[in-house]
Amino acid sequence: MDQGNFIDKDRKEKLSSKTYDLYAPLVYTSILHRVPAGPIANKILEKVFVNAFTSKNKTSFTIHVPLVSLMNASREKSNLTMRALEIFRECCAGTTISINSANSKKNTQDR
Amino acid sequence: MKDVLKRNNVTITGDGSNVMLFAHGFGCDQNAWKYVKDAFAQHYKLVLFDYVGAGKSDVTMYDFSKYASLQGYATDVIEICDALNLKDVIFVGHSVSCMIGGLASLSRPGLFKKLIFVCPSPCYISKGDYVGGFDQLTIDSLLEVMEEDYISWAKSLAPVIMSQENGKKLTQELSESFCSIDPIIAKQFARVTFLSDNRKDLPSITVENLTIQCADDMIAPVAVGQYIHENTPYNTMTILNARGHCPHMSHPIETIEAINIFLEEMSL
Numbered sequence: 001m002d003q004g005n006f007i008d009k010d011r012k013e014k015l016s017s018k019t020y021d022l023y024a025p026l027v028y029t030s031i032l033h034r035v036p037a038g039p040i041a042n043k044i045l046e047k048v049f050v051n052a053f054t055s056k057n058k059t060s061f062t063i064h065v066p067l068v069s070l071m072n073a074s075r076e077k078s079n080l081t082m083r084a085l086e087i088f089r090e091c092c093a094g095t096t097i098s099i100n101s102a103n104s105k106k107n108t109q110d111r
Numbered sequence: 112m113k114d115v116l117k118r119n120n121v122t123i124t125g126d127g128s129n130v131m132l133f134a135h136g137f138g139c140d141q142n143a144w145k146y147v148k149d150a151f152a153q154h155y156k157l158v159l160f161d162y163v164g165a166g167k168s169d170v171t172m173y174d175f176s177k178y179a180s181l182q183g184y185a186t187d188v189i190e191i192c193d194a195l196n197l198k199d200v201i202f203v204g205h206s207v208s209c210m211i212g213g214l215a216s217l218s219r220p221g222l223f224k225k226l227i228f229v230c231p232s233p234c235y236i237s238k239g240d241y242v243g244g245f246d247q248l249t250i251d252s253l254l255e256v257m258e259e260d261y262i263s264w265a266k267s268l269a270p271v272i273m274s275q276e277n278g279k280k281l282t283q284e285l286s287e288s289f290c291s292i293d294p295i296i297a298k299q300f301a302r303v304t305f306l307s308d309n310r311k312d313l314p315s316i317t318v319e320n321l322t323i324q325c326a327d328d329m330i331a332p333v334a335v336g337q338y339i340h341e342n343t344p345y346n347t348m349t350i351l352n353a354r355g356h357c358p359h360m361s362h363p364i365e366t367i368e369a370i371n372i373f374l375e376e377m378s379l
Binding site for chain 2: 036038039040043080081082083084085086087088089090091092093098
């Protein structure tokens, strides 16, 4: 067995559904320090765990200290998400943006 | 002709033989100019429009191939001018529209008499010695967030962001402003906008042009305005003592004044 396979096996054993049950509340609390509770925070939590379970970048997730890695990932994802939304807001200077729903519906149907 | 005017929801107001063409930026539509346009209505014919996917444009005309680059939008600008038989146009663009106007001027020499860039950027990502304002990771994150319900998300954060920097009064004023975008098309527009790099086109611009730069702009920082000023022939640069990326909405009086000074100087 090469080292890569060994890491994958180790990872699968340590990242189970129990990982989510055990750490999600703590990670979510960390997210709420940067993001208001609601759909944005929920999506960040989901992405942090999905990335942890599926990421091929072994160096970004230290399997032996999953909580630290999850907290770091949640911090980075929260900051980037808020920054992205701030950029979007800046582009329109806080103007009230409406979704052109009639257009969107037609647009979707056309494709 | 009618197809083009309908496609881009072109509206024409004002008196005068000289024409000002106003082009909105990403995340806006022609309503973005509501605070400044009337100041020019007495002396100019004003032409405003929505890019396809914004405002009341005809979204059925959206073509993913055509609008995969800023050149597609530049083609629309030229087609609007042709449909109205415009010439010697004063082009006023905001943000990404500045480079769209620049590209249109290169594609059709002689069409524009002047180009006015409000918070322009030829490249939003820092590369080498060039300071664009963002790194690749931030832009990737922006595009990733736009895969979600980003408009609702941004709306939910708006009061926090605006009140921190601009105060309650300004927040209320801007809340009365209104823009409409198609979220699916806006995603591609964002990708085209934030991944564009038109630095190489700047030296080819031969029309007199003005850069209106805000002193504190997170989208297009002063270094970007300075880069444009140093690399674009016939460029005049004015730095407004303003925060934000949309001075035509947040600081309309200063923006109008900067445009007027440029137009008056050029006519001397």
